[in-house]
Structure formats: C-alpha cells, structure tokens
Amino acid sequence: MSGKVSDNLGRSSGLTKAASTGDPTATAGNPAVDRDESVGTRYINTTSGELFICTDATAGENVWTGQLGSTVQPPKYFGGRGIWSGGYNGSQTDKMDYITVASLGNCSDFGNLTRTKELGSEGPSSGVRGTAPGGTTNSTDIDYWTFASLGNAADFGDLTVGVQYGPAGMSNGTRGVMGGGARSGGYSDTINYITIAATGNATDFGNMTSGRSGVTGCSSDPGRGIIWGGYE
Amino acid sequence: MAKTDIIEYIAIDTLGNATDFGNLNNNANYCSSCSNGTRGLFMGGSGDASDLDEIDYITIASLGNASDFGDLTDDRDDAKALSDGTKGCLGGGPSGAGTTDTIDYVNIASLGNASDFGNLTANTQSPSTCSGNIS
Numbered sequence: 496m497s498g499k500v501s502d503n504l505g506r507s508s509g510l511t512k513a514a515s516t517g518d519p520t521a522t523a524g525n526p527a528v529d530r531d532e533s534v535g536t537r538y539i540n541t542t543s544g545e546l547f548i549c550t551d552a553t554a555g556e557n558v559w560t561g562q563l564g565s566t567v568q569p570p571k572y573f574g575g576r577g578i579w580s581g582g583y584n585g586s587q588t589d590k591m592d593y594i595t596v597a598s599l600g601n602c603s604d605f606g607n608l609t610r611t612k613e614l615g616s617e618g619p620s621s622g623v624r625g626t627a628p629g630g631t632t633n634s635t636d637i638d639y640w641t642f643a644s645l646g647n648a649a650d651f652g653d654l655t656v657g658v659q660y661g662p663a664g665m666s667n668g669t670r671g672v673m674g675g676g677a678r679s680g681g682y683s684d685t686i687n688y689i690t691i692a693a694t695g696n697a698t699d700f701g702n703m704t705s706g707r708s709g710v711t712g713c714s715s716d717p718g719r720g721i722i723w724g725g726y727e
Numbered sequence: 728m729a730k731t732d733i734i735e736y737i738a739i740d741t742l743g744n745a746t747d748f749g750n751l752n753n754n755a756n757y758c759s760s761c762s763n764g765t766r767g768l769f770m771g772g773s774g775d776a777s778d779l780d781e782i783d784y785i786t787i788a789s790l791g792n793a794s795d796f797g798d799l800t801d802d803r804d805d806a807k808a809l810s811d812g813t814k815g816c817l818g819g820g821p822s823g824a825g826t827t828d829t830i831d832y833v834n835i836a837s838l839g840n841a842s843d844f845g846n847l848t849a850n851t852q853s854p855s856t857c858s859g860n861i862s
Contacts, residue, residue, distance in 0.1 A: 570764045570812060574860040577809040579818050579847060582854035584826045592818075592848050594830070596811035596858065601845040602818075602830070615757065615805060618857035625857035642859030660757065660853065667739040674737075674745065686737065686745065701744040704735050709756035709773070711808075715787035716764045718739040721748065723769050726730050726756040 519546065526559045528569050571622040571668025572714045576642045580608055580618075580627045587611040587631055591640070591648065606647040608638050617664035617712050619671025621691040626651055626671060628664060633657035633679045637689065637697065652696040656685045663712025665720030666691065672700055674722050677708035682727060730754035730775060734785065734793065749792040752783050759817055759856075761810035762787060763835040768796060770817045770831075770841075771803035778802035778822065782833065782841065797840040800831050807856040810835060816844055819851040826850040 519537035551558035592602035612630030638648035661676025674686035684706035687697035707725030755772030783793035806820025831841035
C-alpha cells in the first residue's frame with residue numbers, strides 16, 4: 496500500500512490478508528459447512544445481509560461466524576466414534592462397544608455402563624459427551640461418558656419418568672431431548688430434556704402426540720428433533 | 728393398542744409439544760433411526776406381520792411422508808442405529824436367525840441397500856446408541 500488514500504483505488508489495495516482479497520462472495524443463504532475456504536474469507540448472505548467470516552477452515556467441516564450472531568458449523572450431535580451400550584441376549588448386559596464409523600470393521604470394548612440394563616433407546620450426544628437414557632424395569636437412569644476416553648460410564652441424573660424401549664433421543668449438541676418409552680402400566684408421552692454438558696436431572700419439555708414405546712429419534716440442523724413409530 | 732406409522736417433530740431449542748410431521752411406509756415398533764443433519768433414516772422395526780428390512784427416509788426440513796431408501800441385509804427389529812453424518816450404521820437386534828451381532832451401514836446421502844460393516848462384540852438386542860468425537 497502507498498499509505499495515501501487517494502492512491503488506493505483498487506478493491507484490494509487496503510487489504511493485508513490474502514484470504515480476504517476481493518469482494519466477499521455474495522449469495523442467497525448462509526454459507527455451507529462444506530464451503531472450503533481459508534480462514535478470514537468473507538461471505539455475504541444477500542437475503543439476510545449478514546456478513547460471515549470463515550473462522551475455522553477444516554475441509555468439509557468449516558465454521559462460518561456471522562456479524563449478526565449466526566454461526567454455521569458442523570453438527571455437534573454426532574461424531575466419528577459410535578457406541579452401542581447395554582442390551583439383552585438371554586441376560587442383560589452392561590457392555591459398551593465402539594466403532595470408528597469411517598472404517599468398516601468389528602466393534603471393540605469401550606467400557607461398562609453403571610449397571611446391566613436393556614434399554615432400546617438413543618442417547619443424546621454433545622459430540623464430546625454421550626448419554627444412555629432409560630433401561631430395565633422403567634429405569635430413570637441416565638448414564639454418560641466422554642467419547643474421546645475409553646472407560647466406564649457414570650451417573651448423569653434421572654429422567655422425570657422411568658422408561659424402557661425408549662426414549663427416543665435427540666440433540667442440538669447442547670440440549671438433549673428424550674421422549675416416549677414403555678413405563679409402568681402404559682406408554683409414556685413425556686418429553687424430557689437435559690443440558691448435556693452439565694450433569695443433573697431431566698426437566699419437562701412437553702408431550703408427544705401420543706404415549707408410545709419402541710420409538711426412535713434423530714436430529715437435524717437447525718435443531719429439529721424427529722420421533723418415529725412405536726406402539727401405542 | 729397398535730403399532731404406528733407416526734412421524735412427529737419438535738424444535739429442540741423451544742420447549743413445547745410435538746407436532747405431526749407425516750407418516751412412515753409401515754406401522755413399526757422397536758424401531759431405529761439416524762440422520763446426517765439433513766436426511767433422516769428409519770431402519771427396520773417390528774411391522775404388523777413381520778420384522779422389517781425396509782429403510783425409509785425423510786428430508787427433515789420438509790414436512791411430509793417417508794419414502795423408500797433401500798433395504799437392510801436382513802429383517803431386523805430392536806436394533807439401534809447411529810451416524811457420523813456420512814454413514815448410518817444399524818447394529819444388533821433379532822432377525823430371522825435370532826439375535827444378531829450384525830452391523831449394517833448405508834451412505835445416508837445416497838439411496839440404496841445396506842452393506843455389511845462388521846460385528847458387535849456379542850449378539851445384542853435393545854441396546855442404546857450414540858456417537859461423538861474421537862478426540
């Protein structure tokens with residue numbers, strides 16, 4: 496740069512970072528997490544007018560931070576290590592198996608749940624911490640563990656209603672939500688939630704459209720949870 | 728008392744009751760699901776007449792009924808699924824040959840039938856599933 500404003504007529508004359516040269520990309524909608532750019536690259540959502548900057552450039556898993564408060568980042572409610580915990584085959588088990596989802600192959604031992612239990616649930620995940628809610632004989636148990644460290648599960652807290660064959664688990668990476676399952680004398684329509692980073696008991700979220708057992712749940716961006724099927 | 732084809736949804740950020748999303752292709756109990764954040768898969772389950780090998784899918788952002796994705800390697804109920812955002816894996820559960828240690832997988836973005844991934848450490852039904860970061 497010359498240092499004189501009158502001499503800096505080019506669009507990039509005042510820029511000092513290679514990743515930010517030129518006008519920002521201007522497109523309707525937010526940048527996608529798989530938009531691979533350098534840190535510092537700018538992007539404008541022409542619909543909302545929000546300016547985004549790439550703040551973490553990881554191929555396929557980039558983070559874009561908007562000046563109006565939006566953040567585009569990879570989902571935190573799943574990850575590359577998958578765990579099956581507990582279950583039944585003639586007797587209940589407390590085993591926890593894991594796989595690396597990207598690589599075909601057999602499971603290895605991760606650790607053990609706090610006790611043997613037959614669950615039939617999905618556990619909400621924060622990406623860092625995993626959970627296993629419910630269990631045998633209408634259990635209120637919520638077990639948890641840290642994915643990165645092989646080892647045994649610990650007690651997280653309790654569901655508001657003890658269930659088995661559920662609950663359907665959902666997560667936005669911060670809040671874990673669990674709905675349905677078989678309870679003593681019937682089927683639960685209760686939806687509970689927890690803050691996954693903080694151990695403690697679950698709190699009431701709302702209700703399903705009907706009480707059902709044998710349900711299943713999954714999650715999406717931006718924060719929609721799906722509860723499927725079941726017996727009512 | 729009956730098996731259902733209900734699909735309902737919640738907004739995780741907002742406390743409240745669930746709302747109707749659409750319907751599965753079959754009534755099913757003891758079922759399993761996973762997602763890549765955009766597409767949700769419903770895998771197997773106990774149907775009205777027999778265990779199911781069907782995989783249904785929805786686009787989670789768009790309310791509506793499920794469509795056919797492909798088939799599992801065998802009928803399975805009481806198995807549980809997980810995902811890393813690319814692959815969806817279904818492990819365990821009773822099938823025609825009894826309770827299994829089989830793990831099936833699909834690429835969630837591509838319609839098609841499931842393939843063999845590997846095995847659990849033991850035959851298992853009614854586990855709980857979850858996935859997270861390796862490091």
